[in-house]
Amino acid sequence: MDNELINSILSSVGSTDTDMPAEEGPIRSNLTEFIGTGTGDTIGLVIANLDYHIRESIDLAPQYRSIGIVSSRTGGAPHVMAADEAVKATNTIIKSVEFCRDTKGGAGHGSTIIFASEDVADSRRAVEVMLSVLDRQFMNVYGNDAGHIELHASARASYALEAGFGAPVGKAFGITVGAPAAIGMLMADAALKTADVDLVSYSSPQVGTCYSNEIIITFSGDSGAVRQAVDAAGEVGMSLLGSMGSRPQPTIPHDDK
Amino acid sequence: MDNELINSILSSVGSTDTDMPAEEGPIRSNLTEFIGTGTGDTIGLVIANLDYHIRESIDLAPQYRSIGIVSSRTGGAPHVMAADEAVKATNTIIKSVEFCRDTKGGAGHGSTIIFASEDVADSRRAVEVMLSVLDRQFMNVYGNDAGHIELHASARASYALEAGFGAPVGKAFGITVGAPAAIGMLMADAALKTADVDLVSYSSPQVGTCYSNEIIITFSGDSGAVRQAVDAAGEVGMSLLGSMGSRPQPTIPHDDK
Amino acid sequence: MDNELINSILSSVGSTDTDMPAEEGPIRSNLTEFIGTGTGDTIGLVIANLDYHIRESIDLAPQYRSIGIVSSRTGGAPHVMAADEAVKATNTIIKSVEFCRDTKGGAGHGSTIIFASEDVADSRRAVEVMLSVLDRQFMNVYGNDAGHIELHASARASYALEAGFGAPVGKAFGITVGAPAAIGMLMADAALKTADVDLVSYSSPQVGTCYSNEIIITFSGDSGAVRQAVDAAGEVGMSLLGSMGSRPQPTIPHDDK
Numbered sequence: 001m002d003n004e005l006i007n008s009i010l011s012s013v014g015s016t017d018t019d020m021p022a023e024e025g026p027i028r029s030n031l032t033e034f035i036g037t038g039t040g041d042t043i044g045l046v047i048a049n050l051d052y053h054i055r056e057s058i059d060l061a062p063q064y065r066s067i068g069i070v071s072s073r074t075g076g077a078p079h080v081m082a083a084d085e086a087v088k089a090t091n092t093i094i095k096s097v098e099f100c101r102d103t104k105g106g107a108g109h110g111s112t113i114i115f116a117s118e119d120v121a122d123s124r125r126a127v128e129v130m131l132s133v134l135d136r137q138f139m140n141v142y143g144n145d146a147g148h149i150e151l152h153a154s155a156r157a158s159y160a161l162e163a164g165f166g167a168p169v170g171k172a173f174g175i176t177v178g179a180p181a182a183i184g185m186l187m188a189d190a191a192l193k194t195a196d197v198d199l200v201s202y203s204s205p206q207v208g209t210c211y212s213n214e215i216i217i218t219f220s221g222d223s224g225a226v227r228q229a230v231d232a233a234g235e236v237g238m239s240l241l242g243s244m245g246s247r248p249q250p251t252i253p254h255d256d257k
Numbered sequence: 258m259d260n261e262l263i264n265s266i267l268s269s270v271g272s273t274d275t276d277m278p279a280e281e282g283p284i285r286s287n288l289t290e291f292i293g294t295g296t297g298d299t300i301g302l303v304i305a306n307l308d309y310h311i312r313e314s315i316d317l318a319p320q321y322r323s324i325g326i327v328s329s330r331t332g333g334a335p336h337v338m339a340a341d342e343a344v345k346a347t348n349t350i351i352k353s354v355e356f357c358r359d360t361k362g363g364a365g366h367g368s369t370i371i372f373a374s375e376d377v378a379d380s381r382r383a384v385e386v387m388l389s390v391l392d393r394q395f396m397n398v399y400g401n402d403a404g405h406i407e408l409h410a411s412a413r414a415s416y417a418l419e420a421g422f423g424a425p426v427g428k429a430f431g432i433t434v435g436a437p438a439a440i441g442m443l444m445a446d447a448a449l450k451t452a453d454v455d456l457v458s459y460s461s462p463q464v465g466t467c468y469s470n471e472i473i474i475t476f477s478g479d480s481g482a483v484r485q486a487v488d489a490a491g492e493v494g495m496s497l498l499g500s501m502g503s504r505p506q507p508t509i510p511h512d513d514k
Numbered sequence: 515m516d517n518e519l520i521n522s523i524l525s526s527v528g529s530t531d532t533d534m535p536a537e538e539g540p541i542r543s544n545l546t547e548f549i550g551t552g553t554g555d556t557i558g559l560v561i562a563n564l565d566y567h568i569r570e571s572i573d574l575a576p577q578y579r580s581i582g583i584v585s586s587r588t589g590g591a592p593h594v595m596a597a598d599e600a601v602k603a604t605n606t607i608i609k610s611v612e613f614c615r616d617t618k619g620g621a622g623h624g625s626t627i628i629f630a631s632e633d634v635a636d637s638r639r640a641v642e643v644m645l646s647v648l649d650r651q652f653m654n655v656y657g658n659d660a661g662h663i664e665l666h667a668s669a670r671a672s673y674a675l676e677a678g679f680g681a682p683v684g685k686a687f688g689i690t691v692g693a694p695a696a697i698g699m700l701m702a703d704a705a706l707k708t709a710d711v712d713l714v715s716y717s718s719p720q721v722g723t724c725y726s727n728e729i730i731i732t733f734s735g736d737s738g739a740v741r742q743a744v745d746a747a748g749e750v751g752m753s754l755l756g757s758m759g760s761r762p763q764p765t766i767p768h769d770d771k
Binding site: 101103104106107146147180181182183185186188189192193199202204205206209210211212213215217236239240242243244 | 286287330356369468
């Protein structure tokens with residue numbers, strides 16, 4: 001379904017890896033389950049026929065023989081945003097979105113997302129799409145030594161954003177994240193005062209996060225309002241985080257030009 | 258209320274920042290909400306008129322239009338101790354104390370504390386007081402590469418210590434922290450055996466902390482007994498932590514003499 | 515009980531520390547409660563007569579006057595495996611096994627294990643045995659900058675493995691750990707497909723861990739099958755983790771030859 005979208009996404013970014021000189025880098029695993037790696041110490045894998053006991057442990061219905069699984073050391077929202085693009089573009093479901101506290105995530109989260117499908121080709125494709133768009137989603141994360149902020153907007157949320165953040169499917173959806181948490185509070189306040197959006201969730205260190213040092217809000221509304229709210233939060237967040245250290249920079253670690 | 262106390266506190270420490278050469282340091286945010294930064298990657302902010310939806314999310318009564326919010330990457334108990342001084346000295350309430358697990362906190366916590374007030378000037382003052390006394394409270398944290406210990410005593414606990422650690426308001430109150438956790442256990446044992454104090458709480462990695470690597474006890478009693486218990490814990494903690502690495506030092510990163 | 519086993523274990527590894535030049539190293543605490551330190555920022559302590567209030571806090575029966583307590587900044591399963599050897603070899607019980615999220619643990623856990631006994635000599639011995647076998651257990655942890663895998667097998671599980679991971683006492687028991695979590699999933703799938711073992715537990719970032727970036731399974735069965743399952747998981751894990759960085763190495767930080 002929607003192969004054109006997939007192909008256009010893949011072709012626009014697919015050549016990045018092959019340009020890298022291979023010297024001393026990691027060795028591509030030759031397991032058939034290995035799909036690829038990405039920003040934020042991300043790895044994408046697939047299992048054609050998941051073991052029955054694990055299927056039971058994760059409560060996956062029998063018709064879904066295959067899963068795609070993507071884990072990151074750094075990055076929660078960018079991965080959910082990327083997975084959302086992948087689930088739209090492929091014949092898969094989102095089985096689960098789990099966040100974790102990771103020493104590589106600074107004040108924030110790592111994540112693990114499981115796609116499931118009847119045919120392994122679909123899970124494989126979902127992981128490929130997710131990895132291919134991940135760098136673009138990471139562009140919405142800015143950081144310095146003191147913390148980070150995130151500014152995400154989707155014109156139309158799908159099942160990964162629903163599973164990860166409770167997004168109403170089909171509507172425009174925004175996420176603002178600020179760390180340390182006080183910055184996230186002012187970003188939230190600015191976002192909600194600026195534009196007429198509906199607050200979907202409010203998370204703080206001990207409610208709705210894995211004890212991360214963040215205040216995160218999500219909201220939906222019309223596409224323009226969501227964009228406006230995210231932009232207002234961004235202005236506040238950049239100024240405050242900058243007051244704690246150097247000017248916040250995109251956290252994506254390489255420039256692939 | 259009690260302006261003299263505030264002014265004497267502020268005047269005794271207020272000149273520290275202006276002595277610093279400004280070269281290459283962070284840029285002070287020009288947002289009116291920005292109050293200041295402090296030890297432990299701490300930032301203090303104020304919102305004059307908190308957005309209605311956020312007020313509902315954090316369950317704050319309507320008469321409190323304003324909040325002060327202080328977050329740290331490193332430091333839980335020192336921040337609660339400092340907030341306790343601030344709430345005593347200002348016309349504010351403590352809305353919440355939240356701890357988090359933060360990669361900058363080593364084996365311990367970061368924290369987010371929210372003051373609330375009817376008039377924004379009060380929240381602003383509370384944040385100012387808290388930031389101004391924070392360095393003094395941080396002097397009670399000692400660390401080395403292997404872990405850290407904390408030794409806090411208040412002659413009269415107020416609402417921040419109540420919100421953060423269950424302290425009985427108005428009584429002397431002590432906190433001992435040891436990380437890794439086994440050190441905290443011996444400190445606790447020494448504290449309680451040494452002086453006639455009442456155990457208020459016992460926290461370990463999976464009970465009462467955010468899975469931090471600490472054993473933390475809090476206790477109340479008469480002021481002398483609390484001091485004695487904290488000192489006994491300190492002697493044990495310094496010896497044990499020293500056996501894992503170099504001699505524990507105050508963790509406050511700068512000497513402002 | 516079983517003094518020969520203890521002595522043979524202790525004598526085989528006991529000389530490691532004394533070979534180290536003492537210059538600038540940590541100073542051995544002279545508290546009678548201090549037993550020793552170990553790999554993973556581990557410290558082992560003993561309390562001859564635990565304070566009554568702490569005993570109540572941790573819900574320890576009155577006949578157990580003494581405890582041994584071992585905490586680590588890095589390492590969960592190796593410590594439980596080592597404690598399992600110690601509880602088999604001494605007249606102690608396992609009071610608790612607690613894991614924590616620690617910045618030194620990378621994507622994984624630190625841990626705190628409490629032994630208890632009627633006679634302090636038994637708790638002391640348990641801690642000594644545990645520290646003495648810890649390095650051997652750490653040999654089953656492999657890591658690189660991107661994550662780590664663990665491959666543990668016990669021919670006969672005892673009370674520490676029961677307390678920490680739900681092991682059926684007396685049966686062969688295996689543990690596989692992969693971080694980031696997606697690697698743990700493929701290791702689990704390989705383990706369970708390879709050998710006829712019974713799945714005991716499946717843990718992921720938000721279920722059964724402290725929000726760590728791991729998928730962990732445990733299983734029991736006959737000794738050969740457990741070994742086979744662990745080996746299959748190891749092959750998959752080494753290949754996938756190697757694809758994210760350099761070739762995974764044993765994480766034990768020193769070579770004591």
